Amino acid sequence: MKKTAAFLSAIFCASAFAFAASNPAPTGQSLARTFPYSMIGQVEFYSGRSAYVGSGTVIKTHSVLTAGHVMWDPDYGWSTHMLFTRSLYSGSYISSQYARRKYILGGYSTNANYYGPDSVLAFANDMGAMVFRNTIADGAYAGWWANPTLLTSGGGSKLLGYGAEFHTGDELLSVTTLDAFTRTRGGFYENDSISVEGGMSGGPVLEDDGSGNLYVVGVVVAGSDHPVSGGIRVLDTKAARFIGSYLR
């Protein structure tokens, strides 16, 4: 099934690889099954009559953090059949579960700041989450840290997700920034030293706390081909309240 996603490669061509930027590459199954990477999974869903893939991270015992545009579309409304497959790698996975509740962080004016699919105003508020009936990872979850300054102080941030443009969508991909992120607007930050690909939407941005512990500090939400860049929605105080208030 997911092999069909490769057809998008023809649409977006290989432009992203023509620039001097780090490109997403498979982590290997061993790393993908190591905490906190093992908290990442693929999100399959329907929007309208079409099926898509995105990514997400177990952020609480019953909840997965992802991108808002994975959850909702102006023409088709809420996405359905949202299946989270944790630690999918080359056909095997640890667990798989359908979402029971969906949330998008954003209200009347924040969501209304939407001037098209490439609008930074939309990406600035592009965060969502799914809540599940059962624990997703036996009670484990990735640590998170609402601290945007971590992203602007240098490279080394890791963006992860299930890219399905230039890869199969069955493997966890990772790309590490070479430079610091730049704040574009609100909670939307960009980095020109990396490319990201379709299917990584909703995947985590991980930062080291200086002691070797990796924390989720953002969500992959956008990419640009010309010039190459990756865009994320950072965890800030609003995101922290969202996680604290609505997710369990």
Place this chain on the structure above:
Amino acid sequence: MKRKRLLVALTIAAFLAGFAATVWLRPAVSPEKQRVNTSPLPQSSAPFSNAPATSQNQPRAKTTPAKSLPLSAQIDAILAALQTGADPREQLDALKAALRDVDPKQAIAAILNFLASGRDASTGLAFQVGEGGALDGAPTLRVFLMDQLGQLARDSGDAAGGNIARQVLQTKNSADEWAISLRNLAWSDPNARPFLAGKMREMLTYQPWLQKPDSGFLEAFDVIAYTQDPGFTEPLADMLRTGNPPLQRAAAVALDRLAETAPLAVMNYLNNNPGVLADKPFVRADYFAKADFSDSSQRKAVEAYLDRGDVSVPEKSKLISELASPGSFVSDGLLTSSAPPEPTEKQNSALLDTVQHWIDSQKYPHLQTPLLELQQELAH
């Protein structure tokens, strides 16, 4: 200019043969689940830092009004400072604290005195709603003071908040002032919903505000969810189709929240007005997915929708699929709390029982496949 794009990947081309063709959802992954040792439970999330300030203004001079001044003099000092480009956040925070330091009647009197003067100054901040409907950002000193007035009046039981609101709502000078006045009046008078609905309808037809909707205008859409008036469904649906992008999005969020706060009324309205949202069938289906099946009236409204001949099978299938995992927009609203709680066991049982009955009785033969999928998802 960068051309940004969303990063979901399409897995199947559009136009599958209806939702029955959902075999892909049982992905071709290896059937064996590799249970790896789960990582040790992480420590609870690290403390989060305050996000950087969002103002895009140039740095300004910082001055703070002397607390020893009378309140009216402090407000005048801030007005003067704002007019010279002083940092608004520090100024307004100091004033907020000063207003809380005195007797509420005294603070309210000082605010009323300033509002009556007609003076004002821009803060350079965006209209931003925070916790409990209080503003995190006010674009003008008047809006800031109206926000403070509303909170002080509500907390002290003073009628001034509602009285001033009614005055402001007589003339359309500022959408931001209207938005905060609608909130203040709702806080002041629990019986004001019909009046608020009428004023909201005025807003939705006032072209100058519609053509260039600012944040306050858009945040006022929360009044629609507060009034629970299903009559807003049609104008919002029109706005979804013909409004500019900010209006379309605000209308979408408002419709979703209206359907959450008044599910039966919205479902009945949509059933009685079959043309409404007919051009957004999958969005319309979402509003029926807000139903509480433990309420027989709501269950019957859903059944009436599923019985409709003008609604396509894919749209009905969308409703059934959405029942498995309803969605909500979450934000700080001027008047409504964001999202309903997760369904209770009673509600879940009622949904499961209804689905089982529909399947067993073949009540909807064209929908057996999505119903069986729903049953499977609910049991998952």
